[in-house]
Structures are given as C-alpha cells and as structure tokens.
Amino acid sequence: MTRAAPGTTIATVAWVDDAIEIIDQTKLPAACEILRLETVDAAIDAIRRLAVRGAPAIGVCGALAVVLGLDEARPASTASALSVLDELVVRVGSARPTAVNLSWAVRRVRDAAVAEPTPAAVRERALGEALRILDEDREACRRIGELGRAELAAATRILTHCNAGRLATLGSGTALSVVYAKAAAGEPVAVFACEARPLLQGARLTAWELMDAGIDVTLIVDGAAAPLLHSGRVDAVVVGADRIAANGDTANKVGTFG
Numbered sequence: 001m002t003r004a005a006p007g008t009t010i011a012t013v014a015w016v017d018d019a020i021e022i023i024d025q026t027k028l029p030a031a032c033e034i035l036r037l038e039t040v041d042a043a044i045d046a047i048r049r050l051a052v053r054g055a056p057a058i059g060v061c062g063a064l065a066v067v068l069g070l071d072e073a074r075p076a077s078t079a080s081a082l083s084v085l086d087e088l089v090v091r092v093g094s095a096r097p098t099a100v101n102l103s104w105a106v107r108r109v110r111d112a113a114v115a116e117p118t119p120a121a122v123r124e125r126a127l128g129e130a131l132r133i134l135d136e137d138r139e140a141c142r143r144i145g146e147l148g149r150a151e152l153a154a155a156t157r158i159l160t161h162c163n164a165g166r167l168a169t170l171g172s173g174t175a176l177s178v179v180y181a182k183a184a185a186g187e188p189v190a191v192f193a194c195e196a197r198p199l200l201q202g203a204r205l206t207a208w209e210l211m212d213a214g215i216d217v218t219l220i221v222d223g224a225a226a227p228l229l230h231s232g233r234v235d236a237v238v239v240g241a242d243r244i245a246a247n248g249d250t251a252n253k254v255g256t257f258g
Helices: 040-048 055-073 078-093 100-113 119-151 175-184 201-212 222-230
Strands: 013-015 020-023 033-037 157-160 190-194 216-220
Touching: 013 055, 013 119, 020 055, 033 040, 033 055, 040 055, 040 078, 055 078, 055 100, 055 119, 078 100, 078 119, 100 119, 119 175, 157 175, 157 222, 175 201, 190 201, 190 222, 201 216, 216 222
Parallel strands: 157 190, 190 216
Antiparallel strands: 013 020, 020 033
C-alpha cells in the first residue's frame, strides 16, 4: 500500500508491472492510498469489500484478475490454459453478482483468448482484451461528458446521488462526466451530492473527488433532495445506474427513485 501524493490524479484501476493497482476506496476521504493486487484472491477480496467499486471499474478489475489467474496457474499446455480461463470466469465473475460489468468483462476476456494456440498467446490476448475494455470505458466516459454537456447546456446546478464519477470508472465518470466536461470547458457548474446511505458513497467519494477536482460541491442528506428539488434550486438531476434493462427500466442505489 502506498499513499498518493497530494494533488495528483491517479487511475482508479491500472495495470502496473504485471499487477493491478487500485485506489483503495475504503480509505477515502481520510487518505488516498494505492493498493497493489498481485493475486486473484486479492482482486476478489478488493471487489467484495468495495475497495474497488462502480460497475465499470469492477469490470476492468475483474478482467485484469483473469490475467493474474493465468500468471498464478502457469499452465503448461493450451488445454490447461483454457481450463484455467473457464475456472476464472466463474471464480472472478461471481465475486459481486450485482455488478453486471464484472461477469460480462471476464467472459469477454475468456472468449477473446480461447482461440489462441499457446499458453503464452492466451495470456497475451487476455491482457490485450482487458486493456481494451479499460480504454473503451475511458472513451465512453469522454463521450458521455461531451454529449451530456451539450444536452444540459443551460444547467448549472446539478443534483447527483451515490457515486458515478472517476472513482467508479476508468475515465471521468458516467453521470459526473457531464460535470467534469462543463468544468473543463470553463462553464459554471455546481453540484448537490446526496450522502447515499447506508455506505455514504456520496459523502465519502463524490464529495471528495469533486473537491479534489476544484468543483463546487454541496453535500446534502438524502432526505434533503426532495425539498431542494421543490425549491427550484436544481436545474438537472444526473445519476448513474447499476443496471439498465432493454425496456429502459433502471436499478440504482437506494434513494435514487425518490
């Protein structure tokens, strides 16, 4: 475990020297510490205890954990490498069932690597696919911010719930990417962040990352959201979603609907 230098922006999840490095979100907001995960068990533990959280970030962590698993197993044949992959899909993919990105990402890595002819090629393809997922999420965050900024051009006071920013993704966030895009463009923007009970992701994470970025943020208790909306002091509400169904139904943290 290392402590990040004040004022530095570090990746939520990264692949560094054949291991996963994450921001340990259980330490925030008191300290920003980098946790190095060198085994599959360590990665699964980090996912389960919310040291890494947010569906996109969990998905990338899981995808990279598949590579850790191959490195640990050191399969001597292609057949054994494929067997290890199948085992890891179940073992890693079930670490946090509510995060649909996790099972999707580990299956994607497995499906990409399964046709390779040697154990080394399987490992190389698995790592390449995991890093591709990381890059795609970063680009998706950028596009969400770009499109959201255009859609909410007139909105300067934004309410959000839970955490859907850079701590939950590999880029600038999903919901909060709109805020970051506005700030980067020099547009006025202020955020009301609900505390998000019972784990206080809004209070511990959203408020911390916005303050760290120099963006105006006001922390409110969950029960204050309704009167704040009623008062007309909010121009738009932007939140993340743990899952979005094909018919448009969404599921997110308790308190989002209210």
